[in-house]
Amino acid sequence: MLPEVIAGNSDALAVDQQVPGAIVDAVMAVDEPQIYIDSAQIVPVCRHLKEAGFVRLAGITGVDWWPRSPRFEVIYLLQSLHDKRRLRLAVRTGEGQEIDSVTSVWRGANWYERETFDLFGVVFRKHPNLERIMMPADWEGHPLRKDYPVHGHKYSYRDE
């Protein structure tokens, strides 16, 4: 049973038919729905959507809802090149959990997943090269987490 906000959405219907039970929730963001996918099903869903025309992955990013649990949302921004329509997927995940990498579906997911790992600490399983991309390799912590301070992480001038 699909959530009400996407009941008439043809893409969501097709996903539900191909990968039953993958859609766990959906919210109506301002102008387009954000569809929540079961974290175990993200690769089959993405593979199906790519075959259905969403050949472009515009980006992957994260949102930290700390102290809510599970704290992270990983956002996938897709676009179809036929009619240029967009689709936004999201996966909820907690600290210490892993999500399957979608690099096997879109090669371009590589850097976006590295960035999400670097800045949020979300681990992507089966990623070919999951290293830090923005921060130095020996950096401690993940800067975009909400419990990471904006000022003075390690080298604080205020303590002196």
Added chain:
Amino acid sequence: MREGYDHVASLDAEHELAIEDPSGLEYKGSQPGSGRRMTLNMGPQHPSTHGVLRVVLELDGETILSARPEIGYLHTGIEKQCEAKKYQQVVPLTDRVDYLANLNNNLCYALAVEKLLGLEIPEMAQWMRVLLCELTRVASHLIWLGTHALDIGAMTVYFYCFREREEILKIFEMFSGQRMMTSYIRPGGLALEPPRGWHKAITRVVERLQSGVDEYQELLAGNPIWVNRTKGVGMLPVDIMIDLGVTGPMLRAAGVNIDARKDSPHSSYDKFQFDVPTRTANDVYARFEVRMEEMRQSIRMVRQALDGMPSGPWHADAPHILLPDREKMKTQMEALIYHFKIVTEGYRVPAGSVYQVVESPRGELGYYVVSDGTANPHRVFMRTPSFGNLQSLGAMLEGVLIADSIAVMGSMDFVLGDVDR
């Protein structure tokens, strides 16, 4: 072996004979295919990277076997800073993401916040935004053309391009008081009333740009060195480019008609007549042609905006969002209160999330803004075109010569501030 280098080869042959030794460790020179590999760090400080990009090249002679771009040298944590700022304080940060296309960044952020607020922007402000964004596109493409030509060896174009760009920057200064970090487009409309005499000033610049673009096209397109260095260089199958997240002029030069101004209309772009230039050759020269044509189309749109600029207010009727002007603030009680409230506590934005796209000079620029109902954005993700485009560098440089890598990087037109944020 190239013509005229035969004597070098013969010297090499003699040299090889001289150092042959019985140990079996034979010197084979550095010709391609000799099996001697070399790892070369191009950057982080290299003039052709236009910023701080490090590319680790694996070389066989002069041929690149693999290229690995290393980014992050310019990472300044802008997205993290956004979360600590109020909505109106984020605008100056967006200037600094892509410092050659600051107004497009302002526009994208402003549109995202306006969408969350459900704010209608008056037509005059929308048209003014289009006009300024298209001027930004021309200014950005002029920088690309100048530096790209300089990398390949044509120095004169660089000076011409910067001369013309300066005229555009003077317009921005006239509007906002700043040449580059304008922060002129803000949620709710524009930052200031358009200055007196703007119409005349822009008309004068546009005349000059039009003849300038034709001149540069002639300077380069008929130049045999330019054509030899750019034609048939830097090709990549189009499906791989899409897969790797390439957008903008690079993808249009590969024959894909994709342009956010047409595909997801915003800011009255649907009221303008313009073409999206595409080519199918998919090499450095095709990207040059596409960007030159884009400059002409932008000039065309600027002319349309000059002719048809609607009259009316330059900001939305939203005093709780846009700062009042100084005169009102000093004479009206309400204006003073709004000013105080915006500066001290900002404005609350309804909870929700929005992904807003505009077409930056480099490709699809998207802002994913998440609001939790407070006066600070919960998350601002910048989907920057340079990041996606640069990801294809490794695939594009495989098997090309080092000298061509400079042409390829120039044709990508990335801005490292845009990549690293």
